[in-house]
Amino acid sequence: MRSLRIAVFVLGQAGVVLAALALEPPSDPLKSPAWGTIYGRYFKDQKVVFDDRIKVIAPANAENPLDVPVQVSAEGLDGVEEIVVVADLNPIQKIISYEPLHASPDLAFRFKVEQSTPIRAAARTRDGVWHIGGVWLSAAGGGCTTPSYGSGDPVWQTRLNEVSGRLWPNAETKTQRLRLRLIHPMDTGLANGIPAFYIDRILLSDAKGEALARVHSYEPISENPVFSFDLKGSGPVRVTGGDIQGNKFSAEIKP
């Protein structure tokens, strides 16, 4: 439960006493050792609730720790403006932030996991409240007969920012699924001598140029990333974006 704490700070020689209202983090259903840090870093002084309507679907075990599939859905929630996904115990915790402007509040992507960790999605609704759900992901190995590698595939050197994708219309929900794959090494900067190099933004827009959804991606997203989005409406989708070194891409996916 939420509790209020009155923190008292004594500032300098003037002896000014300030009483500040600080929100304490609600206790974490996943019992993560890093929840306090995550809260302080991303949600401090904001309203946070754990909410079963936020679904995070991931395998129990990370068979390929460099390419762990995750699906996030805040389908039961109205007015979702942003979804942030973090892995508490990853060296870089924030994986992605998603603004489903004209899209369902769900997405799927793959990321690199360093060790067993909670993976949680926080959906911010119009009223500013963060609704958080999540699961533990085990990276301890589920009976691997072989370990997993990064591909070390140099394909990106000639095909950087190449876009592949397709649209699947859903007449029932009046949405269309966009699946997208980009060629990019998505280097984290944590490996010896290899600087961070990753796609940090993707904008999806319709034929009239109206923004449908916005993605801010971070270092933990997998090499040659694959995403799924459920966009409202139908028709061609323009994909634009770029990486932290200023390389840009733009492509049109036709139905």
Added chain:
Amino acid sequence: MKRRRLPTALLAVLALPAFAAQAYDYQLKPQAVADGVQVFVGKTENFSRENGGNIANTGFIIGRDGVIVIDTGPSKAYGEQQRTAIARLSKLPISQIYLTHAHPDHVLGSQAYAGVPIAALPGTTQGLTRDGDSLLSNLYRLVGDAMRDTELRLPTMEAKSGEVTVAGRRLRLIPGLGHTDADLMVFDETTKTLFTGDLVFFQRTLTTPNADIPRWLKTLDAIDAIDFKIMVPGHGPVLRDHAGIAQTRDYLQWLRDSLQGAARRGLDMPEVLQLTIPERFQRLAVLSTEYERSVSHLYPAYELETLPTVPKSRP
């Protein structure tokens, strides 16, 4: 990304002998399946500390003047206990080892057989040379203490396709592929016993970290045509019919069709993980974990087939 390896330091720590610890006891009891042919049937489980990595079948054939060993298990201790169990049944020397393929549950006991020639297909030797360190450290991580002092021993000779007489016993070496890119089968002509390696699984869900389903299915057709009477699958109970081939084929075909169909419907991997697995596979051991792993191994290629490259336009 760069190849990910466990640091050697970790290996060293894991390999430290524990105080007063006994070697893990695999309680290996050979099962006679034909005249002079014995099998150590592994557990139909995943790797664990409890089972010491003993999840695959190994076996041996007692020839006229020596013993032929097929696969050496997951660890040094397994290999040593396998050798001890063989010595209880035969005073003959160990003449030859065959390794069926480059997976750690089948090959890491070879240390117990110093000086014995180890034959494998060239692809197996290449695979072990390339991935051996990682396979080993991965197994230390999953199995722990039972792996103590285990080191990789590479094959010392090539297993050539065709008939060969070893220790006075007529064998046929049959190369296949699909479970990995080099899967050796050993056929004992005297008893018509076929050791299939992991080309056939029975009553245990198959593993796919290096699988190529179309090639695997083709190899299964070839196995169907072999005049065997007894089949020792890589995992699961010994067979006297083609049921293991049929079951392996059925699961592979379902996996292929199911993953391909899901990709064509635009599903993402977490959605594929939640698909219903048909009732007929529910009795297979470790179904849900192996299915989950197979999705991870195989789905990316299927989904890529459905995502055409889009010509670039001006940003």
